[in-house]
Amino acid sequence: MKCSRRRFLQVTGGGSALALLAGTGLMPRLAAAAPSPLAAGDTRKQFEAQTLDEVVKALGGTQAQASGDIDLRAPEIAENGAVVPIEIESRLAGTKLIAIVSEKNPHALSAAFHIPDGTLPYIATRVKVAETSKVTALVQTDKGFFYTDRLVKVTLGGCGG
Amino acid sequence: MADPMKIRATLNGDVVEVKVLMAHPMETGLRKGSDGKPVPAHYIETVKVACNDREVLSADWGPAVSKNPFLALRFKGGKQGDKVTITWTDSAGESRSDQATVG
Numbered sequence: 001m002k003c004s005r006r007r008f009l010q011v012t013g014g015g016s017a018l019a020l021l022a023g024t025g026l027m028p029r030l031a032a033a034a035p036s037p038l039a040a041g042d043t044r045k046q047f048e049a050q051t052l053d054e055v056v057k058a059l060g061g062t063q064a065q066a067s068g069d070i071d072l073r074a075p076e077i078a079e080n081g082a083v084v085p086i087e088i089e090s091r092l093a094g095t096k097l098i099a100i101v102s103e104k105n106p107h108a109l110s111a112a113f114h115i116p117d118g119t120l121p122y123i124a125t126r127v128k129v130a131e132t133s134k135v136t137a138l139v140q141t142d143k144g145f146f147y148t149d150r151l152v153k154v155t156l157g158g159c160g161g
Numbered sequence: 162m163a164d165p166m167k168i169r170a171t172l173n174g175d176v177v178e179v180k181v182l183m184a185h186p187m188e189t190g191l192r193k194g195s196d197g198k199p200v201p202a203h204y205i206e207t208v209k210v211a212c213n214d215r216e217v218l219s220a221d222w223g224p225a226v227s228k229n230p231f232l233a234l235r236f237k238g239g240k241q242g243d244k245v246t247i248t249w250t251d252s253a254g255e256s257r258s259d260q261a262t263v264g
Contacts (some may be wrong), residue, residue, distance in 0.1 A: 038224065039190060039202035039252035047223045083227045102225065106191065110225035113234075119217045120176065124233035128189070128225045 038107065047107050052136055055101050055109045056145050064138060067092065067146035072137040074150050078129060081154035087124040088137040095121035097140035101147075104133035129154055168261035170245040177239035177263055179210065179217075181232050181247055189224040205230065205249045212239050212246075212263075239263050 038047060046058035056064045073087035088098050098121060099112040110127045121139070129135060129152055136149040164184035171178050183205065190202025202224055210218040217236040239245075241263055248258040 039204065042202075042206065042252055044206075044221065046221070085231075087233075100225075105225050106189070107223050107225060109223055111220060111222045113218060113220045115218065116216060118215075118238045119234065119236040122233075122235050124231070126227040126231050128227055 046112065047109050049108050051103055051108055052101050052138065052147065055099065055138065058109075059097070059099070059112070059140065059145070061140065061145040064145035064147045067139070067148055070137050070139050070146060070148040072135070072148050072150050074135050074152050076151070077153045077155060079155050081129045081131070083126050084129045084135070084152060084154075085124070085126050086135065086137075088122070088139075090121035090137075090139045090141075092121070092139055092141045092143075092146060094142040095139050096142070097138075098123050099138040099140075100125070100127055101136040101138050102127070102129050102133055103136070105130045163255070163257050166247055166257070166259040168245065168247060168259055170239075170243075170261050170263045172239065172241055172263055175237055176235050177212065177237075177243070177245070178235045179233065179245055179247075179261075181210075183208075183230045183232070183247075183249060183257075185228070185230060185249070185251065187224065187226055187228045187230060203251060203253050205251045208232065208247065208249045210234060210245065210247050212236065212243050 046055060049055040049058045069091040071089040078084045086100055096115055097112060100110040101108050102110055113123050115121055132153045134149040135152045136147050138147045167182040169180045185205055186203055188200050188203040192200050194200045204224040205222050208220040218234050243263040244260050246258060246260045250256040
């Protein structure tokens, strides 16, 4: 269990791990075959984005403002980056989209939830976080995009060191 | 065919809380299998939640959602006995739909 988790994290660590391996010349074959982890046929451009700004633009916005009216509950220290519980609640009026963004992941956007009228602006799920980084809750309202973020420390290997 | 989802839908006051666990490998395409070859990407791309015939949530997911995904949401306007239907479609074109009754 521990061993496979570690291997999983190393590999899903994605960009950096692959680049490192490619750099040492140990894995030329894999490096050549690893441009995008998205499945063939996945053409959704919001998932191609690498940064929060790009995600906002791909979702049709221009810029996201920081907001204190979004609650993002995430663990300060995640022992297992493959399962990081995330809870987002927005107090912004007219919330119509909630998205989870981790900029250090191979794809910044983890998930986007469209909230129709009548559904509370609340979502809870579990995501993978490749390495210690800020996890951002991005919210779209009628007035534009807003975000709040939290640092999630991912402890790789060891016994939760 | 994937295993059934575990869905719980409970009414608290005027809000229905839905919690669901889906059985899915959510492969990112970056992980290597025991033979050293990359495991092809295979993950849920869209999830739709409906109460009776009214859509209460639709989600676009990437490979970064955890394996065997958990999802919780809350919506208004439901009552006991309503049917909550959850449908996902994955990157391999497979889909699965399961239903629960609001209790």
